[in-house]
Amino acid sequence: MKKSNIIMLLAAILPLGLFLFPLWKITLEAPQYPIPLGMYIHINDFSDANPHDIKNINLMNHYVGMKYIPDAIPEFKIFPIGIIITSVIGLLIAFKGNYKWFLGWFILMIAISAAGMYDFYLWEHDYGHNLDPKAIMKFTNPDGTQMGFQPPLFGSRDILNFKAHSYPQLGALFLTLGIATGLIAYFIGKKNHKKSLLM
Amino acid sequence: MKNLLKLTLALVFVLFTYTSCNNSKSSDNKSGALASNVAEKVYVAPGEHDEFYAFISGGYSGNLTVYGLPSGRMFKEIPVFSQFATSGYGYSEETKPMLNTSHGFIPWGDSHHPDISQTKGEIDGRFVFINENNTPRIAKIDLKTFETTEIIEVPNSAGNHSSSFVTENTEYVVAGTRFSVPIPQRDMPINEYKGNFQGALSFISVAPETGNMDIKFQVLMPGFNYDLSHPGRGKSHGWFFFTTYNTEEASSLLEVNASQNDKDFIAAVNWKKIEDYVNNGGGTMMPADYAHNVYDEHTHTATSTMKKEVRVVNPVDVPGAVFFLPTPKSPHGCDVDPSGEYIVGNGKLSANLTVHSFTKMLAAIEGEKFDGEAYGIPILKFEDVLAGSVEQPGLGPLHTEFDGQGNAYTTFFISSEVVKWKLGTWEVIDRKPTYYSVGHLTIPGGNSGKPQGKYMFAMNKITKDRYLPTGPEMEHSAQLYDISGEKMELLLDFPTHGEPHYAAAMRADLIKERSQKIYNLEDNKHPYAAFTDDDTKVVRKGNEVHIYMTTIRSHFSPDNIEGVKVGDKVYFHVTNLEQDFDVPHGFAVLGQNTSELLIMPGQTKSSVWEPTKVGVWPFYCTDFCSALHQEMQGYIRVSPADSNTPIKWSLGEDIE
Numbered sequence: 001m002k003k004s005n006i007i008m009l010l011a012a013i014l015p016l017g018l019f020l021f022p023l024w025k026i027t028l029e030a031p032q033y034p035i036p037l038g039m040y041i042h043i044n045d046f047s048d049a050n051p052h053d054i055k056n057i058n059l060m061n062h063y064v065g066m067k068y069i070p071d072a073i074p075e076f077k078i079f080p081i082g083i084i085i086t087s088v089i090g091l092l093i094a095f096k097g098n099y100k101w102f103l104g105w106f107i108l109m110i111a112i113s114a115a116g117m118y119d120f121y122l123w124e125h126d127y128g129h130n131l132d133p134k135a136i137m138k139f140t141n142p143d144g145t146q147m148g149f150q151p152p153l154f155g156s157r158d159i160l161n162f163k164a165h166s167y168p169q170l171g172a173l174f175l176t177l178g179i180a181t182g183l184i185a186y187f188i189g190k191k192n193h194k195k196s197l198l199m
Numbered sequence: 200m201k202n203l204l205k206l207t208l209a210l211v212f213v214l215f216t217y218t219s220c221n222n223s224k225s226s227d228n229k230s231g232a233l234a235s236n237v238a239e240k241v242y243v244a245p246g247e248h249d250e251f252y253a254f255i256s257g258g259y260s261g262n263l264t265v266y267g268l269p270s271g272r273m274f275k276e277i278p279v280f281s282q283f284a285t286s287g288y289g290y291s292e293e294t295k296p297m298l299n300t301s302h303g304f305i306p307w308g309d310s311h312h313p314d315i316s317q318t319k320g321e322i323d324g325r326f327v328f329i330n331e332n333n334t335p336r337i338a339k340i341d342l343k344t345f346e347t348t349e350i351i352e353v354p355n356s357a358g359n360h361s362s363s364f365v366t367e368n369t370e371y372v373v374a375g376t377r378f379s380v381p382i383p384q385r386d387m388p389i390n391e392y393k394g395n396f397q398g399a400l401s402f403i404s405v406a407p408e409t410g411n412m413d414i415k416f417q418v419l420m421p422g423f424n425y426d427l428s429h430p431g432r433g434k435s436h437g438w439f440f441f442t443t444y445n446t447e448e449a450s451s452l453l454e455v456n457a458s459q460n461d462k463d464f465i466a467a468v469n470w471k472k473i474e475d476y477v478n479n480g481g482g483t484m485m486p487a488d489y490a491h492n493v494y495d496e497h498t499h500t501a502t503s504t505m506k507k508e509v510r511v512v513n514p515v516d517v518p519g520a521v522f523f524l525p526t527p528k529s530p531h532g533c534d535v536d537p538s539g540e541y542i543v544g545n546g547k548l549s550a551n552l553t554v555h556s557f558t559k560m561l562a563a564i565e566g567e568k569f570d571g572e573a574y575g576i577p578i579l580k581f582e583d584v585l586a587g588s589v590e591q592p593g594l595g596p597l598h599t600e601f602d603g604q605g606n607a608y609t610t611f612f613i614s615s616e617v618v619k620w621k622l623g624t625w626e627v628i629d630r631k632p633t634y635y636s637v638g639h640l641t642i643p644g645g646n647s648g649k650p651q652g653k654y655m656f657a658m659n660k661i662t663k664d665r666y667l668p669t670g671p672e673m674e675h676s677a678q679l680y681d682i683s684g685e686k687m688e689l690l691l692d693f694p695t696h697g698e699p700h701y702a703a704a705m706r707a708d709l710i711k712e713r714s715q716k717i718y719n720l721e722d723n724k725h726p727y728a729a730f731t732d733d734d735t736k737v738v739r740k741g742n743e744v745h746i747y748m749t750t751i752r753s754h755f756s757p758d759n760i761e762g763v764k765v766g767d768k769v770y771f772h773v774t775n776l777e778q779d780f781d782v783p784h785g786f787a788v789l790g791q792n793t794s795e796l797l798i799m800p801g802q803t804k805s806s807v808w809e810p811t812k813v814g815v816w817p818f819y820c821t822d823f824c825s826a827l828h829q830e831m832q833g834y835i836r837v838s839p840a841d842s843n844t845p846i847k848w849s850l851g852e853d854i855e
């Protein structure tokens with residue numbers, strides 16, 4: 001097996017780390033929570049950073065009219081299938097395909113990840129803006145529009161008395177590494193191809 | 200943070216000296232906290248934690264209070280033997296059984312000597328045991344939750360004072376009787392006390408895993424007063440030592456009649472020997488009535504079981520198990536040093552402090568050098584067991600603790616002081632006054648093989664001029680001393696609640712790591728729990744109405760209840776659905792004739808309310824729980840006894 005194909009094999013396997021480690025983490029800090037509240041987003045689940053955190057986030061958020069974080073979202077069915085399919089494709093081209101396919105896989109993965117991030121953004125936006133009109137507390141921005149409570153997609157932001165942090169976790173690292181390795185496999189494959197043509 | 204404090208203090212000091220330069224008098228006087236940095240030694244900065252927990256008994260309050268050291272801040276009052284309206288302990292349906300006894304429901308107690316469980320002679324921080332003197336009982340408090348989880352009544356006992364000290368692997372908690380009584384109890388002339396009354400020393404086994412208590416056996420001793428006790432440790436593990444007074448066996452005017460003998464005894468009990476005897480079928484079962492109350496953390500409910508018999512042992516039937524060590528005069532405290540060699544008998548009417556040697560005691564027993572016997576129990580010769588004595592250290596020695604560095608600290612009630620002396624040489628090293636009339640003193644890890652001799656605190660009976668006069672009755676006072684150096688240094692006065700009789704203290708980190716923050720709702724097995732608003736309901740059973748209610752920030756469910764009638768017995772079963780640390784909810788209804796409830800996250804508690812008046816009565820949350828705490832309320836409608844208002848309940852809507 002060619003060196004580039006072995007690297008491609010690795011690229012196809014790495015994203016499966018998403019099934020072992022969380023993808024993302026949102027943390028909420030406030031003075032009355034010496035241990036910050038937090039939730040992990042996995043490929044197929046939400047989970048508490050500390051026991052009962054999601055319940056306590058829900059309880060707190062209902063004051064401003066935010067919905068409860070659901071037990072499951074449709075993406076939890078779609079994402080795992082997507083990752084399994086792309087990994088299988090990656091494995092197939094690692095065994096059978098040439099380096100040009102590797103680039104194709106890389107582009108596919110970028111596209112899927114971007115779509116995923118966009119979906120995540122939409123969900124966060126809805127969660128932070130689609131508020132109960134009977135909310136106990138209502139806040140407006142300086143310009144008079146209703147204040148949203150959307151956590152940042154990436155990075156940190158102050159939301160009322162909370163500081164919200166949103167950062168990728170180990171699962172996201174595996175996915176990124178897999179995608180990057182796909183691109184590396186392409187370049188190595190291309191280089192070797194040129195070498196073999198010259199010889 | 201400490202540097203900042205030093206800087207501030209230094210700055211203050213500089214300013215102080217600068218301004219006083221303007222005075223004609225110079226500022227040589229360096230007394231007080233600033234000069235010696237004493238304030239810094241007890242200062243625990245905001246957000247920082249105390250190094251030690253101290254569990255101080257409340258005497259007649261029946262409770263146990265938890266303090267931090269070195270700050271002297273009170274953190275919690277744990278109800279044990281007394282009803283406690285703050286939380287509903289002893290008032291709620293679930294906790295009423297905790298105060299059940301063979302004499303019926305007893306709403307108060309007189310708590311004395313807390314002691315922390317041990318493993319291999321070291322404090323393990325699992326449980327605190329504490330005795331109730333008046334109606335003899337021993338309680339166990341779980342240090343995971345700081346809740347009283349078990350209380351066992353002690354039959355054949357009266358004035359449960361030489362208690363509740365534990366052996367070095369918490370094999371037993373001991374409960375010795377202060378007053379001897381007829382055993383079994385019977386109607387007889389009091390002046391026939393001598394020779395007819397007996398003293399029971401109870402050995403309560405503690406199951407290693409669960410901590411469940413059970414009276415394994417009682418030793419029926421001669422009719423003396425058994426005052427205090429301590430376990431042997433290390434080389435003397437397997438023995439227990441009890442001080443006695445009134446070896447005269449007087450029943451009247453004891454202050455004179457029980458102070459006649461030049462020497463009373465320390466009873467040395469080889470419990471291992473008696474345990475073997477019992478394990479081989481020794482002793483006899485005697486009819487006895489006593490309550491065993493156990494709190495179940497899953498049903499959040501206590502049950503009270505009446506026991507019908509107890510195993511008693513006549514010490515004469517177990518040769519070599521019990522001996523008397525003559526000790527001058529009316530010894531009170533009985534304290535064993537960390538090595539287990541020295542047994543300090545604090546003769547409260549004696550000019551000297553008497554210390555016995557365990558090694559010498561064994562040799563004397565071996566040589567059978569007896570000085571007669573009392574009721575068949577051999578009396579050893581005073582000179583044969585004496586290790587030494589501290590000559591004229593003060594007036595009225597009561598209690599001794601040890602720092603693990605070979606030093607002992609004894610309180611003197613009459614001369615109001617603590618005296619530090621050296622084991623083995625018996626020389627006095629230091630003495631410091633206390634304010635005033637000191638009883639017990641505590642060194643963290645005191646009753647163990649490994650004292651943590653950094654601090655010592657004395658518990659005083661009289662407070663006088665130490666605080667703002669709040670009189671006539673004032674809270675008693677504890678005083679904290681730094682004992683890390685050669686000389687003791689008084690650091691702090693702090694008030695305590697009730698009578699601070701004795702205390703057990705330990706490093707905080709052992710408990711902090713295991714502290715339980717909430718009760719898991721999934722583990723709640725309370726028969727009347729409601730886990731969601733959909734589970735809530737109101738059920739009538741004859742004239743009983745059971746309300747399955749939930750609380751969460753910031754509402755009750757249901758919050759409108761109708762169909763209750765005058766003469767009904769209304770049970771509010773309230774489940775707190777919160778799962779966040781330190782978010783209890785309260786419950787109270789107008790005219791409540793028991794007490795409010797304070798319900799911890801994940802817990803269910805029940806309160807009975809017997810409405811006597813027609814009307815619409817509010818109920819509300821008593822614990823400020825959230826921004827909308829004030830809105831956390833509801834109404835219950837009470838109709839006349841003969842009405843037929845149907846049962847209805849609702850939340851978030853009007854009743855049609």
Ligand SMILES: [Cu+2]
Nearest residue numbers: 784820824831
């Ligand atoms: Cu509340």
